[in-house]
Amino acid sequence: MRRRTPVVAVVVVVAMSMGGxxxxxxxxxxxxPPGPGAGSGSGAFNPTDIAWLQLTVPMTENAVTAAHLAAxxxxxxxxxxxxxxxxxxxxxxxxxxxxxRDRAGLPAGNVHSGHQMPGMITEADLVALRTxxxxxxxxxxxxxxxxxxxxxxxxAKGEQTAGADPATQALxxxxxxxxxxxxEVLDRTS
Numbered sequence: 001m002r003r004r005t006p007v008v009a010v011v012v013v014v015a016m017s018m019g020g021x022x023x024x025x026x027x028x029x030x031x032x033p034p035g036p037g038a039g040s041g042s043g044a045f046n047p048t049d050i051a052w053l054q055l056t057v058p059m060t061e062n063a064v065t066a067a068h069l070a071a072x073x074x075x076x077x078x079x080x081x082x083x084x085x086x087x088x089x090x091x092x093x094x095x096x097x098x099x100x101r102d103r104a105g106l107p108a109g110n111v112h113s114g115h116q117m118p119g120m121i122t123e124a125d126l127v128a129l130r131t132x133x134x135x136x137x138x139x140x141x142x143x144x145x146x147x148x149x150x151x152x153x154x155x156a157k158g159e160q161t162a163g164a165d166p167a168t169q170a171l172x173x174x175x176x177x178x179x180x181x182x183x184e185v186l187d188r189t190s
Contacts (some may be wrong), residue, residue, distance in 0.1 A: 046164035062121040119151020
């Protein structure tokens with residue numbers, strides 16, 4: 001019997017290469033044995049789970065960093081309020097994403113550092129945000145966070161469709177729901 005590659009894993013790799021990311025996902029490592037408190041949902045991670053975590057963790061880290069800048073750089077009360085409202089959920093998701101990454105046995109480093117991909121707030125974007133204030137900052141931040149939210153939804157759907165680890169799939173579903181709400185909030189700021 002021929003083994004078929006999950007379509008979404010192929011789509012993730014194609015999307016990353018089209019966006020300027022030539023790195024493919026590391027082959028799935030065996031999941032570490034469940035430790036105390038691991039609970040249900042500890043399963044085997046497939047290449048889609050691995051690729052999703054390797055991409056979503058740094059995307060969320062950079063989005064959180066960008067949103068934190070609004071308090072000191074934004075001119076618009078609406079932008080400051082939107083960023084402030086998004087922060088607690090993003091911080092919570094970041095904690096959950098890092099725990100899933102650790103459960104999968106993946107390194108903490110960003111394998112996509114320096115890559116240009118849809119929805120990824122890059123180090124260059126963060127530098128530009130740190131050096132801008134007022135209306136310029138507001139426009140940049142909203143555009144970056146809006147693109148981030150929309151891409152998170154796309155990637156989360158792929159994980160839900162082709163991932164193997166039930167807990168990671170559930171995390172993707174929750175993240176997609178939150179990202180959809182975030183995009184709506186950001187759309188109202190402009």
